[in-house]
Amino acid sequence: MAKINKGFLNLKENYLFIEIGRKIREYTEANPGKAIIRMGIGDVTLPLAPVVVEAMQKAAAEMGVKETFKGYEDSGRGYSFLREAAAGYYKSFGVSIEPDEIFISDGAKSDSGNITDIFGENNVVMVSDPAYPVYVDSSIMNNKQVIYADATEETGFVPVVPKDVKADLIYLCSPNNPTGAAFTKEQLTGWVNYALENKAVIIYDAAYEAFISPDCDNNPRSIFAVEGARRCAIEICSLSKTAGFTGTRCGYTTVPKELEFYDDSGTVYNVLKIWSRRQGSKFNGVPYIIQRGAEAVFSPEGMKQTREAIAYYMENARIMSETFDELGIKYTGGKNSPYIWFKCNMPSWEFFDLLLTEKQVAGTPGVGFGKNGDGWFRLTAFSTRENTIEAMKRVRELL
Numbered sequence: 001m002a003k004i005n006k007g008f009l010n011l012k013e014n015y016l017f018i019e020i021g022r023k024i025r026e027y028t029e030a031n032p033g034k035a036i037i038r039m040g041i042g043d044v045t046l047p048l049a050p051v052v053v054e055a056m057q058k059a060a061a062e063m064g065v066k067e068t069f070k071g072y073e074d075s076g077r078g079y080s081f082l083r084e085a086a087a088g089y090y091k092s093f094g095v096s097i098e099p100d101e102i103f104i105s106d107g108a109k110s111d112s113g114n115i116t117d118i119f120g121e122n123n124v125v126m127v128s129d130p131a132y133p134v135y136v137d138s139s140i141m142n143n144k145q146v147i148y149a150d151a152t153e154e155t156g157f158v159p160v161v162p163k164d165v166k167a168d169l170i171y172l173c174s175p176n177n178p179t180g181a182a183f184t185k186e187q188l189t190g191w192v193n194y195a196l197e198n199k200a201v202i203i204y205d206a207a208y209e210a211f212i213s214p215d216c217d218n219n220p221r222s223i224f225a226v227e228g229a230r231r232c233a234i235e236i237c238s239l240s241k242t243a244g245f246t247g248t249r250c251g252y253t254t255v256p257k258e259l260e261f262y263d264d265s266g267t268v269y270n271v272l273k274i275w276s277r278r279q280g281s282k283f284n285g286v287p288y289i290i291q292r293g294a295e296a297v298f299s300p301e302g303m304k305q306t307r308e309a310i311a312y313y314m315e316n317a318r319i320m321s322e323t324f325d326e327l328g329i330k331y332t333g334g335k336n337s338p339y340i341w342f343k344c345n346m347p348s349w350e351f352f353d354l355l356l357t358e359k360q361v362a363g364t365p366g367v368g369f370g371k372n373g374d375g376w377f378r379l380t381a382f383s384t385r386e387n388t389i390e391a392m393k394r395v396r397e398l399l
């Protein structure tokens, strides 16, 4: 008799985006003439940078020639050209990572979930409330206990280091989805010290690091900018938002060589070795063509072109922030993040309905990311300029 992994029975119904989709569909069917501006899902709208497309076309041509054709990749960690390019990128903001500490992935979602495989069921996992839902779901699927670190209006939606609670694994995300809040170096140092004291591991989701404004040197782009983080953290990175790779799929995960974990008897194991073993058995790499496209992101021209797209989105974020500033509505994000997280002064779902039915703008109810999100609402800056301006006009009319 085949037995189910009971973790799957403990998952909550994943109803957030399904429910949003259903409500939009029903509204559209009942009101066919009314166009909806979608500012809910955090997907990009600009195309890939020309330099990325060129690199992928060149790589596709190589795949059609006997001498340059590529099959399985030997290392299973990604081609060295891309690992070296990613290490060079780290270096550009002052962080020293060796190429063989970098694992090329098909994106941050897979690795932030898959990483739980190598940590036993008896780990207590701490997740901020609110949080990107993957952290909770993948921990529950792996039968781990989940506890929460509150991120609230009072803390600026940054999770606060707990005083008397012990966690073994900690998910942190900065700049944060959904709240847009970014850790200062001091705040992140607090978490690193907590992890070191508790021999815990931080899984640090840096999917939005590229949105940190160049003039904000006190908001680290990487947890490895913090002293001691190499002994307690894994960093998960993505080109999805950095370079418009949501449909192209490529990211990288950084596991420092000195990072350790333990068995019940206290025997020490090397995390990089075990993660490498796990990847060797369960992952066969990212396509060569995509890895060449990703390499181009880190080239000087790639950096220039992809930063132009980020600047476009951040101008949307500025327009949105300005609107909420003028309306005197509290919000976080918008500065180092493509998300605006604002106080809607009513249950989040009620506001969702109001904004949709009165103004035909779709966003994301904050409560979908955790109980502390109720009364808050997320809008993304990934829309077009025209839609952003129009949506803000409608928000002004409503609020």
Ligand SMILES: Cc1ncc(COP(=O)(O)O)c(C=O)c1O
Pocket (backbone or CB within 6 Å): 042, 106, 107, 108, 109, 110, 112, 132, 173, 176, 177, 205, 207, 237, 238, 239, 240, 245, 246, 250, 251
């Ligand atoms: C915090 C966070 N991590 C990871 C991801 C997923 O990234 P990827 O497309 O690289 O899987 C997202 C996507 O929205 C995200 O918001």
